[in-house]
Amino acid sequence: MNPEELSSRILSDCRCEGFALSGIAPLTSLSRQEILQEWVAQGKHGGMAYMAEQLAERLDPTRVLEGAKSAIVVADQYAPRGSEDSPEFGQGRIARYARGRDYHEFIKKRLRRLCQGWRPFVGTHRFRACIDTAPVRERELAAIAGVGWIGKNTMLIHPERGSWLLLGVILTTLDLGEETPVPDHCGTCTRCIDACPTAAITDHSVDATRCISYLTIEHREQIEPALHAGIGDWILGCDICQEVCPHNSGTGKGSIQAAWKPIAKRTTTAPLPGVWGTPPAPDAIVDPEAEIQPAYAPRRVSLPLLDILGWNEDTRREAFATSAMKRVTLAMLQRNAMIVATNQTLRTSDPELTAALVPTLQAMASDHSQPELVRRTAAQCLQRLHADLNGAPPAAPAE
Numbered sequence: 001m002n003p004e005e006l007s008s009r010i011l012s013d014c015r016c017e018g019f020a021l022s023g024i025a026p027l028t029s030l031s032r033q034e035i036l037q038e039w040v041a042q043g044k045h046g047g048m049a050y051m052a053e054q055l056a057e058r059l060d061p062t063r064v065l066e067g068a069k070s071a072i073v074v075a076d077q078y079a080p081r082g083s084e085d086s087p088e089f090g091q092g093r094i095a096r097y098a099r100g101r102d103y104h105e106f107i108k109k110r111l112r113r114l115c116q117g118w119r120p121f122v123g124t125h126r127f128r129a130c131i132d133t134a135p136v137r138e139r140e141l142a143a144i145a146g147v148g149w150i151g152k153n154t155m156l157i158h159p160e161r162g163s164w165l166l167l168g169v170i171l172t173t174l175d176l177g178e179e180t181p182v183p184d185h186c187g188t189c190t191r192c193i194d195a196c197p198t199a200a201i202t203d204h205s206v207d208a209t210r211c212i213s214y215l216t217i218e219h220r221e222q223i224e225p226a227l228h229a230g231i232g233d234w235i236l237g238c239d240i241c242q243e244v245c246p247h248n249s250g251t252g253k254g255s256i257q258a259a260w261k262p263i264a265k266r267t268t269t270a271p272l273p274g275v276w277g278t279p280p281a282p283d284a285i286v287d288p289e290a291e292i293q294p295a296y297a298p299r300r301v302s303l304p305l306l307d308i309l310g311w312n313e314d315t316r317r318e319a320f321a322t323s324a325m326k327r328v329t330l331a332m333l334q335r336n337a338m339i340v341a342t343n344q345t346l347r348t349s350d351p352e353l354t355a356a357l358v359p360t361l362q363a364m365a366s367d368h369s370q371p372e373l374v375r376r377t378a379a380q381c382l383q384r385l386h387a388d389l390n391g392a393p394p395a396a397p398a399e
């Protein structure tokens with residue numbers, strides 16, 4: 001079987017597993033190492049120590065799989081183009097990727113099944129399935145594989161499907177063909193840069209230490225008060241730089257596709273099910289043309305802010321089981337909820353929310369059985385409320 005036939009069969013099986021998009025990247029085409037090195041050197045990774053510790057692996061995939069020559073890149077679509085929702089008062093918004101089933105588990109399971117199905121056909125060649133936590137530059141590989149282009153917001157954007165995509169990668173020692181990059185379609189647009197409420201984006205770079213997604217999901221300490229207002233209604237993650245992107249809008253779908261060839265060559269339409277006998281996955285839709293993968297259907301789009309302040313560990317575990325939200329600890333979630341509730345109170349001056357929030361914050365700030373993160377955030381929020389609502393002297397911070 002020549003490399004072209006082999007690639008075509010591999011991509012066909014990816015579609016059998018329900019992946020909306022797939023492509024192949026030769027590792028010899030990897031470049032832009034210095035961009036990642038600089039990003040880490042400038043401290044833009046904040047407290048994500050793994051980004052610095054595994055830098056060598058991220059720069060060179062053969063350290064992740066010895067002898068690796070190609071990357072098979074897949075993508076699930078988790079929200080439709082034109083997806084819109086507005087924040088509800090008293091609720092904290094959840095980013096779309098975390099509203100349904102945990103993508104890590106869902107993608108990894110299917111990647112492993114693909115590798116298992118291929119092993120009998122490739123002799124001594126090897127595969128390694130990587131998703132998110134593995135030290136692999138997923139977006140860079142996806143761009144080389146022709147799955148999309150990298151926007152100014154650093155998201156991988158597919159010309160037809162937009163950027164509500166989650167990526168997975170299989171590294172392999174197989175040599176599987178050539179790169180087929182998609183041209184950049186950002187042009188002169190700067191909507192994402194202009195809309196980011198914390199000014200985290202500069203052209204093609206995100207400073208994680210300012211990004212709401214990092215602050216609410218990864219950052220385990222107090223959040224700098226100067227960034228509280230920018231967090232707005234987001235209790236977990238942030239979608240603003242994707243919501244404003246014209247390539248995620250409901251209109252104009254397919255308009256770029258007409259002038260765009262490479263992915264058509266790369267994405268096979270071979271008949272289903274799997275040509276190598278890979279059984280159709282019972283939990284994956286065997287319809288890669290569907291607008292979104294049903295596993296990501298939202299279970300909840302927001303969380304009740306004041307309720308969260310009364311949650312305990314059991315409530316959190318139960319609410320977040322099988323969801324990507326479980327990464328966020330109870331103390332972090334309560335920190336985020338206090339900040340968002342304060343933002344909403346300041347924005348609306350709603351007397352009911354103020355009457356409910358202030359005593360709750362006071363109780364939390366002075367309750368020494370609460371984690372320090374919770375107590376200190378409560379004190380920060382009280383200071384903002386006092387300063388903005390009454391012009392009164394700020395409350396004493398928790399010790």
Ligand code: B12
Binds near residue numbers: 033036096218
């Ligand atoms: C660390 C991380 C974060 C950090 C840092 C984000 C960032 N922009 O760097 C934080 C916590 C902030 C974050 C947030 C989010 N993340 Co995140 N994150 C990652 C992770 C683990 C590593 C990314 C990384 O290496 N960043 C460092 C920078 C330097 O690398 P990079 O962005 O990949 O940049 C490369 C290319 O973009 C390119 N490049 C850079 N500059 C330029 C310039 C030009 C002109 C060009 C063409 C290319 C180019 O070169 C770089 C080096 O190779 C990846 C998974 C993975 N293993 O890759 C997921 C990943 C990027 N995240 C993902 C998601 C979904 C999100 C959020 C949308 C979640 C949310 N809703 O809250 C937000 C989006 C915020 C944003 N605008 O990026 C998806 C993105 C899918 C997609 N369509 O792109 C990924 C791929 C996870 C996955 N498995 O699907 N994330």
Ligand code: SF4
Binds near residue numbers: 153195196210239
């Ligand atoms: S996810 Fe939100 S905070 Fe982060 S870069 Fe995008 S708009 Fe800015």
Ligand code: SF4
Binds near residue numbers: 185193241246247
């Ligand atoms: S909003 Fe504009 S600049 Fe930003 S990624 Fe989308 S097209 Fe590119």
